[in-house]
Amino acid sequence: MNRFALVIAIGVVVFSTSMLAQGNQPDARPIDPLGWALLAGCVLGLLPRRTHPEIALAITGGAAAVHFALGYPYAFWPAPALIAVFTLIAADRRAAGWIGAGAMVAIPATAALAQPSVDHMVALLIWGLIVLVAAQLAEVSRARRAYTAEVERRAAEAERTREEAALRRAQEERLKVARELHDVTSHTISLIALHAAVAAEAVERAGGPGEARDALAVIRTASREALTEMKDILGVLRTPESPESPESSDALDARRPAPGTERLGDLITTAGVPVEMEVTGVRRPLPPAVDLTVYRVVQEALTNTIRHAAASRARVSLSFESDGLVVRIDDDGRGRGGLETGGHGLAGMAERVAAVGGRLSAGDGPDGGFQVVARLPLAPAAALPVGAS
Structure with missing residues (x-):
């Protein structure tokens, strides 16, 4: 709920119930300008609830305590302080929240003990239960949020782990391809280039046909170009960002036995x-x-x-x-x-x-x-x- 909408709604409840309570509690102190100012403090103290819940609790709880101590009629003016306590505990600031809840029970308990009566004790018990229920509901909300955050974190971690595993497998496959390409094909092409050169020299010494010399020269040149192009391809496959894991296998094509x-x-x-x-x-x-x-x-x-x-x-x-x-x-x-x-x-x-x-x-x-x-x-x-x- 928007914080201004909440403040307006709580303000309507606090001021309306206080006006009704003033007519139903003739023994209470009439609400004077100070009393109305304290009620306004209780309500407006909720404005920093989202960003500074401790300040909100201090303002709402302090105004409510003074209002109570001065003997104004009982009504729903403690509600803003209860909301502040709920916010603190739900936001995982449990220590401050429970200290505030304890203070909200301790202050009226002191007054009740100063003037003991059955009505005061019953009212104190009911009030203590209300504060306890509000605090426990805040604990439930906090635990639910923590559980949801943990589930989302684990889901994100699992997704990241799957992506990393897939990337690692792809990198390992690239390295295997690069290694087999270099070890097998590069070796074969090197032999072709070498023997083409030897054959060209033999044809030259024997005075063989020019077509043979030209063909061997083409083979030699093409094989050298193939080696150069293969080196470029290997540079793409074997990137610095993809180190090979020691766990990667050396499995070759299953259709032929691995050399040894x-x-x-x-x-x-x-x-x-x-x-x-x-x-x-x-x-x-x-x-x-x-x-x-x-x-x-x-x-x-x-x-x-x-x-x-x-x-x-x-x-x-x-x-x-x-x-x-x-x-x-x-x-x-x-x-x-x-x-x-x-x-x-x-x-x-x-x-x-x-x-x-x-x-x-x-x-x-x-x-x-x-x-x-x-x-x-x-x-x-x-x-x-x-x-x-």
């Missing part, structure tokens, strides 16, 4: 440079996620060797240790700095290794060239000894 260490031989054969592979230690079965990670790390490291290192040969070492597996890839090309200076490939390798609880380091090798080292944890299992290969 069993396919490292095929990978090395098509690497484009001579690659020596060595496996040492006591071999243990690899979890699928770790098996895939080993393959992708070797694949990306060899791709970087072909594209950036200008290397003539590389070496891949798998070392099974007591607490895990160490994957090391070395080449004899030019160094390229560390992880922080790498592109999407090194970042993808680091993410893959971290996702299975491992650590990745990359940088210039101790004897020149570039070195990538991935340390992957392995659970204890039955071991099979294998020799170097």
Whole structure:
């Protein structure tokens, strides 16, 4: 209700009942200008009820107490003070509200004890019950508002959680797409560009037809452009605002098996440079996620060797240790700095290794060239000894 409408309505009730009470209570003090001013104070004190309920209670309660103490007729002039008490408690300012309610009962109780009589005691009891009912109704209103606010807060939190989960899943899918696109397609296109260049040089040395040289040049140029465009696409998919969660899976297309260490031989054969592979230690079965990670790390490291290192040969070492597996890839090309200076490939390798609880380091090798080292944890299992290969 509008505060002015409430004040007008309460004013009509207070002034009308006081005028009627003056005729029905001949023993009471007639309402003089001071009495009417006190009644006006009771009513107008409700104006700041919304913004400053404590002030409203002080004005309405004080005016009512003085009006009572001066012996004016009983009527509905305590109603504004009851409304102020209700507002305070309902607004969760319970201490001030209950102190006001206690004062509204204590003041007439003092007068009743000064002149004890059955009528005074009955009137005091009724008045105390009225104040208690008003305060309890305010508590109910406060609890209902608090419950409604909590329900709305939880609903908003649940909605926000759903939105965040959906966004996180979308971001994880984008990163998986970016990583698989880089690891698989980029590697293949790099091989196409490399072998096209080799074939073009062979045709040139053999004095082959010009159409073949032109076709190979087109293949080489197109593959390089495809790599550049793919890098741009990866930059869009792999945004800084979408870090990958360690819980995201490495699930591939269910229509084909995920590559692993069993396919490292095929990978090395098509690497484009001579690659020596060595496996040492006591071999243990690899979890699928770790098996895939080993393959992708070797694949990306060899791709970087072909594209950036200008290397003539590389070496891949798998070392099974007591607490895990160490994957090391070395080449004899030019160094390229560390992880922080790498592109999407090194970042993808680091993410893959971290996702299975491992650590990745990359940088210039101790004897020149570039070195990538991935340390992957392995659970204890039955071991099979294998020799170097």
